[in-house]
Amino acid sequence: MPxxxxxxxxxxxxxxxxxxxxxxxxxxxxxxxxxxxxxIISVQPTRRSIDARRGKPGLVMNFLVHMTGxxxxxxxxxxxxxxxxxxxxxxxxxxxxxxxxxGTGPAGLFAAWRLSEAxxxxxxxxxGKDFPARHEDIAALLSEGRLEPESNFHFGxxxxxxxxxxxxxxxxxxxxxxxxxxxxxxxxxxxQDEIMVDAQAHVGTDRWPEVLVNLRSELEDRGCSFxxxxxxxxxxxxxxxxxGLQLADGxxxxxxxxxxxxxxxxxxxxxxxxxxxxLVAKPFAVGVRLTHPQEVIDSIQYGRYSDHPAxxxxxxxxTTKVKGRGVYTFCMCPGGRVVxxxxxxxxLSLNGMSNSARDSGEANAAVxxxxxxxxxxxxDDPLVGIRFQRKLEQAAYLAGGExxxxxxxxxxxxxxxxMSDRAIKVNYSPGINPHDVASLLPxxxxxxxxxGLSSFSRKLKNFNHPRAAVLGLETxxxxxVRILRDKQGMSPGLSGLFPAGEGxxxxxxxxxxxxxxxxxxxxxxxxxxxx
Ligand SMILES: Cc1cc2nc3c(=O)[nH]c(=O)nc-3n(C[C@H](O)[C@H](O)[C@H](O)COP(=O)(O)OP(=O)(O)OC[C@H]3O[C@@H](n4cnc5c(N)ncnc54)[C@H](O)[C@@H]3O)c2cc1C
Numbered sequence: 001m002p003x004x005x006x007x008x009x010x011x012x013x014x015x016x017x018x019x020x021x022x023x024x025x026x027x028x029x030x031x032x033x034x035x036x037x038x039x040i041i042s043v044q045p046t047r048r049s050i051d052a053r054r055g056k057p058g059l060v061m062n063f064l065v066h067m068t069g070x071x072x073x074x075x076x077x078x079x080x081x082x083x084x085x086x087x088x089x090x091x092x093x094x095x096x097x098x099x100x101x102x103g104t105g106p107a108g109l110f111a112a113w114r115l116s117e118a119x120x121x122x123x124x125x126x127x128g129k130d131f132p133a134r135h136e137d138i139a140a141l142l143s144e145g146r147l148e149p150e151s152n153f154h155f156g157x158x159x160x161x162x163x164x165x166x167x168x169x170x171x172x173x174x175x176x177x178x179x180x181x182x183x184x185x186x187x188x189x190x191x192q193d194e195i196m197v198d199a200q201a202h203v204g205t206d207r208w209p210e211v212l213v214n215l216r217s218e219l220e221d222r223g224c225s226f227x228x229x230x231x232x233x234x235x236x237x238x239x240x241x242x243x244g245l246q247l248a249d250g251x252x253x254x255x256x257x258x259x260x261x262x263x264x265x266x267x268x269x270x271x272x273x274x275x276x277x278x279l280v281a282k283p284f285a286v287g288v289r290l291t292h293p294q295e296v297i298d299s300i301q302y303g304r305y306s307d308h309p310a311x312x313x314x315x316x317x318x319t320t321k322v323k324g325r326g327v328y329t330f331c332m333c334p335g336g337r338v339v340x341x342x343x344x345x346x347x348l349s350l351n352g353m354s355n356s357a358r359d360s361g362e363a364n365a366a367v368x369x370x371x372x373x374x375x376x377x378x379x380d381d382p383l384v385g386i387r388f389q390r391k392l393e394q395a396a397y398l399a400g401g402e403x404x405x406x407x408x409x410x411x412x413x414x415x416x417x418x419m420s421d422r423a424i425k426v427n428y429s430p431g432i433n434p435h436d437v438a439s440l441l442p443x444x445x446x447x448x449x450x451x452g453l454s455s456f457s458r459k460l461k462n463f464n465h466p467r468a469a470v471l472g473l474e475t476x477x478x479x480x481v482r483i484l485r486d487k488q489g490m491s492p493g494l495s496g497l498f499p500a501g502e503g504x505x506x507x508x509x510x511x512x513x514x515x516x517x518x519x520x521x522x523x524x525x526x527x528x529x530x531x
Contacts, residue, residue, distance in 0.1 A: 004068045006041065008081040011460035015051065015060040021310035028115035029065055033075045038066030041066040048474075049199035050311065052301045052332070057161065057271030057311060065140055087179040087518070090118040091525040096223075097525040098254040099524065100125055100245055102232050105159020105259035106510045107501025110180060112224050114521035121223035125245065125252060127231035127265075131209055138163055141340060143360045145430035150231065153341040154264040154476075158212040160341075160502075161510040165333040165354045166203030167513050168195065176515035190356070192379040200315065204356030227252075232261070233302070234271045242464065255397040255529075257526070258515075258520045263479035264343045268504075278484035278492050279382035280373075281503050285330070286392060287368030288382065288437055289338045289350045289471045290411065291426050296465045297334065297363045313358045318456045323506025325370050327452025330477055332365035338428045338471055340404040345500050347393035348404050349475045362427050366474040369441075369448045379434040380420055385480025392440065411468035414438050415454055426469045437472035476506045489523025498524050 009427035012252040016023075025043040030036065030341055062082055063089060099122040100114060101108045108124060115122050127150055128134060134156035137148040154160045168184065179199030185195040188211045189203045203211065216226065236251065244253040261268050273279050296315050298306035301314035303450050313334035320327050353365045373379045376388050399407035406428050419436045427433055438446040459466040482505030484492055491497040500520035502508050507516035 007067060007069045009067070009078040009218050010077075010081050011065055011078050014061050015062065015429055016061050017481075018058060018305060018308050018310045021059060026065060027443055029063060033078070034527070035067070035069075035075065039067050040070065045193070045197050047199055048197050048279050049054075052314065055270065055303065057308075058303050059116040059310065061428075066349065085175045087175040090522070091529055093118050093120055093169060093525060093528055095159075096121050097256065097528060099123075099256045099258070100252055100254040101258045101260065102245070102261035103159060103262060103501065103503070104157050104226065104421040105260060105262050105501060106161055106514035107503075107507065107516065107520070108159070108258065109212075109372070110183075110259045111161070111260060111500055111517035112219055113183065113215070113424075114518045116219060116222040116224055116256050116422065116524050118521075121225070124224060124226045125128065125218075125230045125468050126157060126226065126228050126230060128152075128228065130157045130226075130228045135209070136164075139256070141404065142429050145340070147345060147404065149223045149343060149345065150229065151263070152343055154337060154343050155261060158208060158315070160262050162208050163205045163339070163353050164508065165331070165336055165352060165358075166205070166356075167331070168201040168203065168512040169199065170509055170515075171514045172515060174515050176211060176518045177440050177511055179260075180514040180519070183213060183215070185448050187211050187218070188351045196215050202354075202356070202358075204354040204358070217418040220283065221389065227281070228360075232268060234275060234276070237275070238419070240493060240495055242494065246254065246506040256496040256498065256524055257518070258498045258500050258524060259483065259504070259522070260499075261503040262518060263476055263502045266390075267502060269386060269481050270383060272483065273382055277494065277497070280482050280484065281379070281385050281480060282482045283370060284385055284474045284480045285328075285370045286367035286389070286441070286473060287366060288458070289352060289364050289474050290329075290367050290453075290468065291338060291362055291364040291471070292463075292468045293466055294335050294361050294363045296314075296462060296467070300303055300452055300460050300462055313363070316460070318459065320452050320455045322448035322451045322455075325448045327367070327369050327448050327455075328367050330366040332348060332363070334363050335360045336364055337362060338364050338406070338426070340406065341476065342393065342397075342404060344393075346388055346397050348397040348400055348405060348406065349389075349393050349473065351474065351476070360427065366477060367449065367479055369452065370443045371481070375444070382481060385494070389475045392475050393471050399437075399440055399472065401433040403430055405431040405433045406471040407437050407440065408469055408471045409434065409437050409454065410466070411464055411470055412466065414450060414470050415464060417476065424469055425467075426471065428471060432471065433474070437470050478502055481503045481505055488527060489520055495522065496527075499531065
């Protein structure tokens with residue numbers, strides 16, 4: 001008989017009943033594998049999600065188990081432990097080179113992080129303001145509807161995710177995902193359990209600024225520098241090579257640029273297009289923000305267990321197809337609030353944010369309809385999507401009546417087409433104005449939106465709740481533009497320009513944009529090494 005020795009294995013997709021959420025994981029695993037508690041040396045939870053599908057919610061967990069056993073014979077329902085693929089170390093560059101990173105969002109910061117690991121000391125150039133000035137501008141927008149076009153929810157230190165729900169999940173399968181999560185966790189995003197184990201990890205607006213300050217301080221220790229209120233207006237090019245950046249108030253010399261401007265730098269997209277940089281229009285989605293009392297969503301998802309201490313504020317994700325168009329919920333923020341996210345005067349767009357506790361009592365999500373450049377005229381104009389966004393945002397602003405008030409109606413009115421919402425209440429500041437929100441979209445989008453919402457209301461009982469409200473409009477779910485990249489990750493025909501992140505059109509969301517920043521940095525390092 002083979003002798004017992006120490007083995008490491010993975011127990012995956014183990015359903016843990018809610019009342020067991022505080023039980024010692026060793027006990028859970030011993031019970032599950034039908035082995036003695038003493039056989040289990042240690043148990044480490046590696047992933048936790050909520051399964052609310054079968055009437056009674058439960059936790060679904062993965063564990064890394066270290067136990068004594070017979071190596072030739074794994075217990076049933078287990079697999080041999082295979083460590084996750086890790087991101088290889090950055091390629092080292094001996095001498096510093098003049099490299100600039102445009103944008104301090106997740107893509108720009110992680111690009112700089114990677115470059116600094118390779119021994120470079122890039123300059124980060126950011127159009128928006130640093131903290132605390134950016135916090136003050138956000139406060140003025142929320143309380144008085146006063147927009148500072150260069151310092152708002154999109155522009156400023158940390159980029160678009162700074163005042164957000166801070167959701168950290170992505171479908172991307174890349175070793176950079178784990179790396180980004182680890183760096184964020186080590187810089188104050190949350191506990192190991194909150195960030196590395198929870199499948200729905202999120203940071204929250206109250207924690208992001210501290211994470212960003214910590215990352216920046218380490219980047220500065222490595223020799224990187226930050227320039228704020230420095231808006232890039234164009235590129236300096238000589239002999240098909242980058243030679244620097246043109247700024248609103250001067251210039252900056254460099255031989256390579258990682259361009260990570262996010263999805264809202266419309267003036268920069270226009271300038272790039274004028275100077276012949278390869279851009280194309282890409283598909284995106286527009287729609288509305290939908291709010292419910294959080295207790296309604298909890299009760300829909302968790303039923304009579306909704307007050308159970310093991311359950312976080314509930315989320316939902318819904319999707320359908322109407323006449324060939326995707327209609328889906330996006331960026332759901334449990335216990336959050338809807339916020340105005342414009343970057344231009346007289347144009348309104350919305351998004352959602354939350355604090356780490358997700359305890360505002362209100363749930364919100366975008367409900368959007370997909371569209372492609374071919375839906376717009378002229379489809380081959382790279383900027384056609386931006387023009388369309390602006391048109392919708394202007395209609396939303398005017399319907400709001402003043403200072404970024406949001407046109408708002410009840411979900412039931414939108415579904416019935418009968419607008420009777422004078423007394424509707426939503427936690428949105430600077431304020432709301434009752435208005436038929438669907439009428440702000442062209443029919444070819446309003447109809448799929450209505451049908452999609454109607455299908456969601458049939459799927460989830462009580463979704464069409466009397467206090468469910470619809471606010472308009474959500475227009476910036478992703479970039480309407482792609483800045484083309486060649487196989488080397490560079491702008492075709494222009495040596496030294498590396499587009500990255502959501503604004504490049506190759507990524508979307510905090511983590512995927514951060515990983516794309518790492519990709520762009522690796523492409524730049526390979527290019528430098530080959531020169
Ligand atoms: C309110 C809100 C909530 C969100 N919630 C979530 C969420 O919970 N989870 C999630 O995954 N995603 C969320 N997102 C989306 C997420 O923030 C973005 O996908 C992500 O930040 C994109 O990263 P990025 O670095 O590519 O661009 P950005 O974060 O947009 O950063 C771009 C930076 O470049 C700067 N910049 C732009 N143009 C110039 C210029 N010309 N010169 C100099 N600097 C320039 C901008 O000021 C900005 O700081 C949210 C977005 C918003 C607005």
